[in-house]
Amino acid sequence: MSTQTPSTETLTGELLAVSVGGVRDVHVGSRVIETGIWKSPVTWRVPVQGVNLAGDDQADRTVHGGPDKAVYAYASEDSAxxxxxxxxxFGPGAFGENLTTRGLDLSGARIGDRWRVGTTLLEVRQTRIPCFKLGLRMRDPLFVRAFAQAGRPGAYLGILEEGDLGAGDAIEVVFRPDHNVTSALMFQALLHDASLRPKLLHAPALPQFWRDWVAEHA
Known part of the structure; x- marks a missing residue:
């Protein structure tokens, strides 16, 4: 099992935009779907508290949001x-992200990386697994499959220290755990290559849900 020895590598980036959004109803044929995937950038500093950004919400907390999916980050380089x-x-928030970043390889973010952004401290907890609501957001049901194949998942973060953040803030990676379990590797392990799944357990910050899941599906 890998240790939590910090890396000497220094990584920095920039927060280009902060986006939030409430839950809305979307009509899909004869059904009405609740979703919080529509996010819009804001111009003010946003409080980060509990399991959310102020003004942000998720429709189904059983699969979205919560302490291990409090904040979703996506790189402007991936949007480009x-x-x-x-x-x-694809403008800020187009992928349902709260934080649109520049200068950081989010596919290469390690589970357990810690980011100092504004007065907050955030920790990378897991990758993103796309669901049909991404297809709704993109108005293209085939986009979910394309996203799954592209291997550009972004990263979900938990909140270690509450505070506030805003567009233009620096992102400083203040801690990197001593393992190579990245968001991209987790994405690959969960969607494409079951042989990689035991490697996920090398990340101490991996949520318990995924530890239990790997025990059942490795």
Whole structure:
């Protein structure tokens, strides 16, 4: 099992935008779906408390939100890549992210990385597994499959220290655990390569839910 020895590597980035959104109803055929995936950027500093950003919400807390999915970050570099692939422009919040970043490889973020942003301290907890609501947001049901194949998942973070943050803040990775369990590796292990699943247990910060899941599915 890997230790929590900090890496000497220094990583910094920039918070380009902070986006929040409440729950809305979306009509899908004869059904009405509740979702909080529509996020819009705000211009003020946003309090980060409990398991959320102020003004943000999720429709189904059994699969979204909570302490291990309190904040979702997506890199502007990945949004730009999607623009080249699709011919569409993706502004801040387009992928349902709260934090749009620049200068950090979020696929390479390690489970347990800690970010100092504004007056908050956030910890990378897990990758993103896309669900059908991403297809609703993109108005393309096939986008979920494309996202699963692209291997650009972003990262979910928990809140270690409450505070506030805003666009233009620096992102300083103040702690890197001594393992190579990245968001991309977790994404690959859960969706494409079961042989990688035992490696997830090398990350001490991996949520208990996923530890139990790996024990059943490795």
């Amino acid at each position: 890549w999607w623009a080249t692939q699709t011919g569409r422009e």
